[in-house]
Amino acid sequence: MSKYWNERVHNLDPYVPGEQPKDRRYIKLNTNENPYPPAPGVLQAIKDAADDQLRLYPDPNEDELRAALAAHYNIQSDNIFVGNGSDEVLAFSFMTFFSPDRPVMFADITYSFYKVFANLCELQPAIIPLNDNFEIPVEAFCEQSGGAVIPNPNAPTGREIPVQAIRKILEADPDRVVIIDEAYVNFGGETVIPLIKDYPNLLVVHTLSKYSALAGIRVGYAFGDPGLIQGLNRLKNSINSYTIDRLALAGAKAAIEEDDYYSQMAQRVIRTRENTVKSLDEMGFSIIPSRANFIFITHPDYPAEDLFHKLRTRGILVRYFSQSRISDYLRVSIGTDEEMKQFVQTMRELLG
Amino acid sequence: MSKYWNERVHNLDPYVPGEQPKDRRYIKLNTNENPYPPAPGVLQAIKDAADDQLRLYPDPNEDELRAALAAHYNIQSDNIFVGNGSDEVLAFSFMTFFSPDRPVMFADITYSFYKVFANLCELQPAIIPLNDNFEIPVEAFCEQSGGAVIPNPNAPTGREIPVQAIRKILEADPDRVVIIDEAYVNFGGETVIPLIKDYPNLLVVHTLSKYSALAGIRVGYAFGDPGLIQGLNRLKNSINSYTIDRLALAGAKAAIEEDDYYSQMAQRVIRTRENTVKSLDEMGFSIIPSRANFIFITHPDYPAEDLFHKLRTRGILVRYFSQSRISDYLRVSIGTDEEMKQFVQTMRELLG
Structure with missing residues (x-):
């Protein structure tokens, strides 16, 4: 105090x-x-990047990394935002897309950082109780709101939400942003990245901390319509132009090639x-x-x-x-x- | 849009x-x-850190790095905040110490990110014109305000502000935080880090991007009274628990030893x-x-x-x-x- x-x-x-x-x-x-x-190629790429060039700022737009991601996911570079871990990506998303005047939905049992972000942004959360089986109540998330954030699979339950349910939530209120946090999607889940072409209100968040075994280098992504990505960049460039260091850029790019x-x-x-x-x-x-x-x-x-x-x-x-x-x-x-x-x-x- | x-x-x-x-x-x-x-020892420390441990999160409290900094500057660990570059440290400081109801002072000719941070935080800036020689008008900065931020040396002029002037500004209004941004202090200036013991309203900001030739790894510091540092940590831990990756932690610690x-x-x-x-x-x-x-x-x-x-x-x-x-x-x-x-x-x- x-x-x-x-x-x-x-x-x-x-x-x-x-x-x-x-x-x-x-x-x-x-x-x-x-x-x-981490994959041996990733460690090698990081070691190779530990050279005299570290005296120079990294690329603030992460052009090479985003081009590699775009090719990997069959999307465009302007569909991709890069952050210092997915927590930063999520915090910036709350700060960019949600407002105190309209409630933001998330489940009662979910990643506990969401309520911290809501508090940071002085938002009114609309807490949606999971059903008795700890499943997302799809109808409740279809009510109008100022936004929604859902991890798929959910944490800490591990439960998957069917893609069809996510489509329904996206379509129920096209005027709000729905964040699907796919931190754990690569352990048997199904990504909704392909849906960003159909839903300009969909933001999909990924991290290198789980599947890519790179919690130690702090990289996360958001995938979405260019309008959403531009908003995130406006916010980022009002806080810190260079959030991703040269070593993390090198490691993240190599990780894509080591799938x-x-x-x-x-x-x-x-x-x-x-x-x-x-x-x-x-x-x-x-x-x-x-x-x-x-x-x-x-x-x-x-x-x-x-x-x-x-x-x-x-x-x-x-x-x-x-x-x-x-x-x-x-x-x-x-x-x-x-x-x-x-x-x-x-x-x-x-x-x- | x-x-x-x-x-x-x-x-x-x-x-x-x-x-x-x-x-x-x-x-x-x-x-x-x-x-x-960068110093050869810094590059070696980073290469050494590029190992299997990257699968694990970094220390969110940067204990080892802060202990080394504390020893180097003859202060305590709880006087030190670590951020993802000094821009992030500055943005977090604006978000922690300044309020829309009281104006924040900075010069008309200064680091142009300050007005971006002020805008982000919806603050009313009190713009203080430098005198005709591009010197900081000390008396004007001594007026009461909701806070002040001054780079020493100033950017983009390079002009130094005497330590005595900084003391005067700190003492003029002990109820507001004064940020001294020392990004360029190691090229002939004098740091006011020793003053943090006397002035609980002083926050000194450093970066590894200039003197330490590590713009590519993104590390900055704030030095101040534990009350200020706790506030910064509250904010940081509401955005991103792990802002500094393992490679940057290793490089930053080595940089202290390469003075x-x-x-x-x-x-x-x-x-x-x-x-x-x-x-x-x-x-x-x-x-x-x-x-x-x-x-x-x-x-x-x-x-x-x-x-x-x-x-x-x-x-x-x-x-x-x-x-x-x-x-x-x-x-x-x-x-x-x-x-x-x-x-x-x-x-x-x-x-x-």
Whole structure:
């Protein structure tokens, strides 16, 4: 608390990221990172970019990277915005497309940064409760509003929303922007990037932090109609002309060319996820069907918060949200086969 | 223009960075980059960080980097905020400390991003005219206001403000935050970082883009009382938890340890600056006394805009601002000795 903060900063309720403890070595299943390393070609491209040119500003328009993305997704460069991680892309989107005079919809159980962004922008959120199966209530999202943001698959549940439902939400109110946050789409989901040609109110957000195993270099994208992308650039260029450094630009471009590698790693994560689900199911856990690189689990006899602390003591970090409706759940990122074997084994011991 | 932009984004007037043309090879004296490469130890540290750990998020609190900075500047870690370049640090400072109900002071001739930030935050700027010698009018900045931002040395003039004047401005109104933007302080100026212990309303902003020859990795700092730093972190954590990537963290930390190298390079830049000033003076140019890695020059007989275009045609980029009071001036970044010899030689030819 300081008298120098303005009113908005006094009223903020900042996001708290998953812990990154340094006290000991953990099996880290708490921040949905990829358990496999970045593609070798990506690391090489970054090393190659670590040269004397670092004295120069990066390209503020990310032309080369956007051209490579455009070719990869069969869209145009002016359909693409690049940000310093998808959180920045999302924050800038809230700041660009939403207004305090019209409510912005998001689910009660969803990525918890959305309500932080809404607070930052002094918006009135319209909180839409998921149904009892933790599914998005499509009809409710079809009501008129000032905007909507939906992760697909949803976090922290891992549940997929069918593309047909997204079309319906987009068509229900073409005057508002709908953000589809596809951070986890590459672990079995279906992207709606092809729909940006049909829906000028659709913004699709991606990140390199999950599928591309590059949480450490901070790159995220938004895909949408050029009108939306221009708005994001207006905002960005009123804050920071050069948000993406030369090393991240090089790494991100190389990652596009390494899609075969990443696709194989994602298949491994999916197999490990399904094996883990089977083992947990045998122990009496309920598991929400997941299309992401994490699972959301609950046990009828063992309180989640208690399991969270016991796992931590035994060197395994998962995520627990002290929040109504999900306080009986744990979110568990999918690690390597070896890590998940240890997780399952430890869980068996905890359950006796 | 798009119907999806909110009112604020409609009203923005984004910053336009110095051009980064790709059509041919230029002598680039237009964006105040360091003409010398980053220290070898910095490049090695970045290469070493380009490993499998990039799959993991970086430390959102930059603990190691801030500890190294604290030791270097003889301050505490909680006196330090780290941002994605000093533009982001400045934007976040405007968003944290200034309010629409009280005017924020900055000079008429200064870093042009300040008025963009003011516009972004819907502030009422109080524009303070520099005197006829392009000096900061200290008394005017001592009037009460909602805040003030002053680069020292000033850009694009290069003029230094005496530390005593900054003390006076800080003391004149202890209830407002005064930002001293020291982007160029290491080319002969004097930092006011030691004053943060005495003035809880002082925020000092630094960048790695100039002195540290790392414009390509995007790191900036704010130094101030813990109350100010907490406010900046509240804002940052409402936008993006992880703004600094692992490679930038490694490079920035290494740069602190390479101060001998950077100090030598800065001495070279200063010597080159003084030699360039001497040559231009002989050609009849007036040159504002500079403590920065650029000079601000005007000629009584040759219009600056004309010289700007002619230099560009001959492969030399400098910066021209089409703005009242300074439309007769060129801002010329100090390059290597060889580059500046070519610049002086070309200028001689243009002047006949």
